[in-house]
Amino acid sequence: MKIDWFTVIAQVINFIILVWLLKRFLYKPILNALDAREKKINDQLADAENKKAEAKFERDEFIRKNENFDADKQQLMEEAVTETKAERERLLKEARNDADALKKKQLATLKELQNNLIEEFEQNVQREVFSVSKKVLADIASINLEEQAVNNFIEQLSALKETERNQFIQSFKSGENHVLVQSAFNLAPALQHKIEIAIDNLLGTATAFDFKVKPDLIAGIEITANGYKLAWSISEYLDSLIKNVDETESEKLKSITKKESNAKS
Template structure:
């Protein structure tokens, strides 16, 4: 069989032309499309990875902020609990203090009331004793109770011991103030003269005197200078009697307890 080289060459040329045409208009666009597709996919993957990283970063930041918020919230709750406990303790301490103060005030008020009642009772007792004594002396003696009081006081002045006499003289000579004589009743001129005479027997001269009437005293007379005082009254006897009775009462209570 004889080969037709013209045909062979024509077919080769046709094949080469076909290959060139396919490469230029088919393979190359397909390869470019595939390459662009790959690039697009790679870009999308890169973008997705970037977005994923950003999302992870945002998630981490959110978690961090959430943890910070939880920590801050816990700290605030602990602080609020601590402040509440401190305030509660403060209110309790204040309430205890107020209760203690109120207890002390009530005890003091009760004590003051008892003392006032005791003072009133003592005053009433003294007044009653004075009234009875005055009446009894008035019936038994020709002189009044006031005269008896002056006489007893004059005797008390004359009976001053040496130590008190020195103190009286020292205080009298060191002071320019008059000698104060207080009494529960108005002293007559005769009574005042008797007292002056008794004091003069100690001072050796006529001193200055200031006679006053004190209604709070109960049948008593008081002589006083700046630092020296001499007095006599039924009040002292009644107070002594009251203390004696109170002592006996306490002793009786102790005996009963035993």
């Protein structure tokens, strides 16, 4: 039961060696591993926290963007509706204008058609009247229409008012002694002579005559001397007839347009 001092010294040395060994192989690696793991866990926690914050930020950003998108969508929809309304109004107005223009054009065309018809009708009537008159005159008076027209013309010449006659004479005298006689038909030499005598009587002098055919005159005769003109034709008698026909046609046209507008409304 005594202390063996060599053993004591040996055990002290052994103990110091053991301290070094355990420090080297036990405490240091274990504590380092613990630190590393702790650091790793802390890093992961921090990372998770960061990711959470990031996710929150992303979510907020997404919500904000979504709200903006909704607002933009709403605005665009409103704009689109407004634009569509405006476009609709514009198109309707354009369509109305087009319809009006078309209507006007249609009216113009109708009017032109009416005018053409009237013109044609007028000419037909004139021709008919001419032929009817010619035939009636020929049947009734046993003389042809030309002769009657010439006689009528000569009557008118002699029935000229004083002032008119003077004007004619003066204008005749102021230029060349030449009279142009135009008629709708070829005048027979007897009739030509008759006219020559009548004019010569009117002017009181022998004159040079020039006879020409002008179908437009329709059973009429026209004399021209230095720009002064004297004329007679059936046209005058037809005027009243044309006027009546014209009025009748206008009435008809009016009733047609009235009916159309009623049907539209």
